[in-house]
Amino acid sequence: MKKIVFTVVMIIAAVIFILPVIATLALSFWNGGEVSAEGYSDLLFNCFVFYPMFWNSVIYAAVITAVQLVVIIPCAFAFSQAKFKGKGLLFTFYIVLMMMPLQVTVLPNYIGLRDLGLLNTAWGIILPMIFSPFGVVVMHQYMKSTDSAIIEATRLETNSIFRIILTAVVPQLRVCIFAVVLFVFADCWNMVEQPMLFLNDDSLKTMSVFIVNAADYTGHVLFPASVIFIVPVFLLYLFFSDSLEKGLTFGEIS
Amino acid sequence: MKKLKRLSFNTKCKLCLLPSLAGTLLFFVIPYFRVLYYSVIDNQFRRNFVFLDNYIETVQNEYFLLALLNSLILIAVCVPVLIILALLISLFLSFGIRKLKALRASFVLPMVIPTAGIVLIWRTVFTDTSTPLPIYLLFIWKNIGICIVLLTAALTAADRSVYEAAKLDGAGSWTLHRKITLPMIAPTILFSVLLSIVNSFRIFKESYLFYGTNYPPDHSYTLQYFMNNNFLRLDYQSLATSAVLTSAVVFLIVLCGIFIQRRYNR
Numbered sequence: 001m002k003k004i005v006f007t008v009v010m011i012i013a014a015v016i017f018i019l020p021v022i023a024t025l026a027l028s029f030w031n032g033g034e035v036s037a038e039g040y041s042d043l044l045f046n047c048f049v050f051y052p053m054f055w056n057s058v059i060y061a062a063v064i065t066a067v068q069l070v071v072i073i074p075c076a077f078a079f080s081q082a083k084f085k086g087k088g089l090l091f092t093f094y095i096v097l098m099m100m101p102l103q104v105t106v107l108p109n110y111i112g113l114r115d116l117g118l119l120n121t122a123w124g125i126i127l128p129m130i131f132s133p134f135g136v137v138v139m140h141q142y143m144k145s146t147d148s149a150i151i152e153a154t155r156l157e158t159n160s161i162f163r164i165i166l167t168a169v170v171p172q173l174r175v176c177i178f179a180v181v182l183f184v185f186a187d188c189w190n191m192v193e194q195p196m197l198f199l200n201d202d203s204l205k206t207m208s209v210f211i212v213n214a215a216d217y218t219g220h221v222l223f224p225a226s227v228i229f230i231v232p233v234f235l236l237y238l239f240f241s242d243s244l245e246k247g248l249t250f251g252e253i254s
Numbered sequence: 255m256k257k258l259k260r261l262s263f264n265t266k267c268k269l270c271l272l273p274s275l276a277g278t279l280l281f282f283v284i285p286y287f288r289v290l291y292y293s294v295i296d297n298q299f300r301r302n303f304v305f306l307d308n309y310i311e312t313v314q315n316e317y318f319l320l321a322l323l324n325s326l327i328l329i330a331v332c333v334p335v336l337i338i339l340a341l342l343i344s345l346f347l348s349f350g351i352r353k354l355k356a357l358r359a360s361f362v363l364p365m366v367i368p369t370a371g372i373v374l375i376w377r378t379v380f381t382d383t384s385t386p387l388p389i390y391l392l393f394i395w396k397n398i399g400i401c402i403v404l405l406t407a408a409l410t411a412a413d414r415s416v417y418e419a420a421k422l423d424g425a426g427s428w429t430l431h432r433k434i435t436l437p438m439i440a441p442t443i444l445f446s447v448l449l450s451i452v453n454s455f456r457i458f459k460e461s462y463l464f465y466g467t468n469y470p471p472d473h474s475y476t477l478q479y480f481m482n483n484n485f486l487r488l489d490y491q492s493l494a495t496s497a498v499l500t501s502a503v504v505f506l507i508v509l510c511g512i513f514i515q516r517r518y519n520r
Contacts, residue, residue, distance in 0.1 A: 003350070010346055010354060017395060018360035021367055023375050071277070074270035082267035096508050097282060099448060101455030103481040104497045104504070108285035115285070131277030141445065145411070161266040179407060183400065186366050192459055197485075211370045212463075226371035233366035241358070 021230075028223035042219025043228075049202060049217070050210060050225070057207040058232070060122070061188035064129045065181055071130060072180070074161075076139035077169055081151070091140065098133040102193060113198060124198040125206075129188055135180045142176035143169075178240045186233045286501075292494035308495040318496060320472060321480040322503070325455065328390065328476065333450045336394045337443065340401035345431060347402075348409040358402060365399035373463040386473045388464065393457045400453075401446045408442035409435070444515055451507060458482065 031038045043050055079091055097105075109128045110119075118124045146169065154168035170177070192208045199205055207229060214222035261269075293309070296302045312318050347358050372392070380388035412435065420430055436443075458478030461470065468483055469475070477500055484493040 006346060006350060007354065010343070010350070010357060013343065014357040014360040017364060017398070020372050020375050020395070021360075021363050024367065024371050027371070027375075071273045075274035078267040078270035082264055082271070084264075084268060092508075092512065094278075095448075095512075096505055097278065099452050099504050099508050100501055101452065101477070101504065103455065103458070103478050104501045105282065107493060107497050108282055108289055110285075111288045112281045112285035116280075127277070128281040131274060131281055133278065136274060138445075141441065155263065161263070161270065165270075175407065175411075179403065182403075189366070190368070208368060211368045212459075214370060222374070223371050226368050229368045230363070230366055234363065237359070237362055237366070 024223055024226050024230075028227045030223075031220050039220040039224040043221040043224045046219060047217055047221055050207075050221070052203055053205055053207045053210045054228075056122075056204060057189060060125050060129075060206060061185050061232075064126055064188045065185045067126075067130050068132070068135055068184055069177065069181070072135040072139050073170065073173070073177075074165060075136050076143050077165055079136070079140050080143040080146075091137075094133045094136050098137050106193060106197060109194070110197060119198055120200045120204070122204060125191075125194055125204075129191070129194070132184075132187075134187075135184060138180055138183075139173065139176060142173060146172040182233075182236055182240045185236055189229075189233050289494045289497055292490050293498050296491070298490055308491050309499070312492060312495045312499060317475070318480055318499075321475055321477045322500075324386075324473065324475055325477040328386070328393070328457070329451055329454050332390050332393050332454060333447060336397055336401060336450050337447055339394070340398050340405055340446065341443070343398070344402050344405035344409055345435070348406055349427075358406065361402050362399035364395050365397070369396070369460045370463060373460060376464060383465070383471060386471075389457060389461050389474055392460050392464070393454060396457075396460070397450055397453050401450065404442055404446050404449075405439065408439040412438045440518060441515075444511060448508070448511055 028039055029035055029037060079087065105128075113119050113124045113128070118127065150172065151164065151168045154164050158164060158167075190208055191206070192212055195204070195206045195209050196212075207225070210217075211222065211225050211229060214225060292298065294303060294305060296304045296307075343361060347355055369392075376388055376392060380391075416434055416438075417430065420434055425433070455478060458476065461474055461476070462468075462479075462482075465471070465474065468479065468486070470479065477496070481493060481496055481500075484496065
């Protein structure tokens, strides 16, 4: 009985949460009072700025996520293994930086990019996001639960720190890496303020900016664009949730 | 290359920190000192040193105080609701009926949907703007996904054998979760709280599109509006000063979080 009540409550909650998503999907096929796919044809066949912006979003998010992994995995590994004075303090600094609202970090980012002459370039979007501290903090939290015996054993076999990280650390962090990839990719995918503030050329801007300014383009492009916008990150989520289950089943067996 | 091989493990580890540290210095720390500098001069052309004048002006600015208060109220009201809701849902999806796991997707989807379209839907549903409720609900709706993903991962990683033992000892499910589950996932809960606080500062774009103006009703005028309006007016001194003050407030919140965690661990 209790289970049924819980199940019903949970299903109702899920429906409430997904309702705006369904409304977006429904509205994308709703045009001037009737059902049609006109919005999609407006977007896909008549709106030429859409394609470069879509690919910009893909490229920025993919490059940032990939390079960020290369930077943060060694960094988090170092935080868990290295011994030096002030390590705790340095990590606290990363947490504080992670907590800083966008409105606080955007100004230093802007000044840094201006001084390096990187405003209005793709690097201006990519570089600061690569060094966002979120991944380091998450990765370090999970690094604590890794089996240090495996790391010790690998240290006896090889001297190369990269091989230690690749063979002993990365496999253990699989689930965490998937989670970080999902969050970082989604974060880049959704960013609006940075492209609007750091870029002037429309050819460099992203799909998120396109959607915010959708009213400026001809046709009913807002809701169709919103639907297309959801797809990449949702596919990534489906892939990730699948791997999460698998990764954890492995953990239970061994 | 030979030299690199002879380095001790500890030194190599420290070298691994370098790329991240260099980037952080270049794009966050060094420019932050420029921001500090901007906050103590009168303007960027004359560059007269005015010490704390900008700060005194900002903390006496009623709009800044209103914005700060509204941002803190948003955190105090929404973050606890968000975390408790996310915790209940993740507990149920992890320990309840297996078939319902697919429901998780419906809580995660809002995380990735662009808000420009959602805001239009929100406007037709919430016509009453005399309270900040629409924005609060939008915040919870959008941020529950990331909390559920984090908490579910922690719950799945938790050691099941402990449960079996406790169940054999006759513990009810409420006691079980309160005494075993909560302490086990406490670090993840704290992390979710911190992350939700960060994200509470990000609800500007949504609020801006919802009200469609730089000057929303008083109850929804948050720090982001204050700073955005300064950005538009190119008032760098006020912008730098409020950025420094906001970072100080956030710094205090983090210190509180760390303090609570230390006490909890003891």
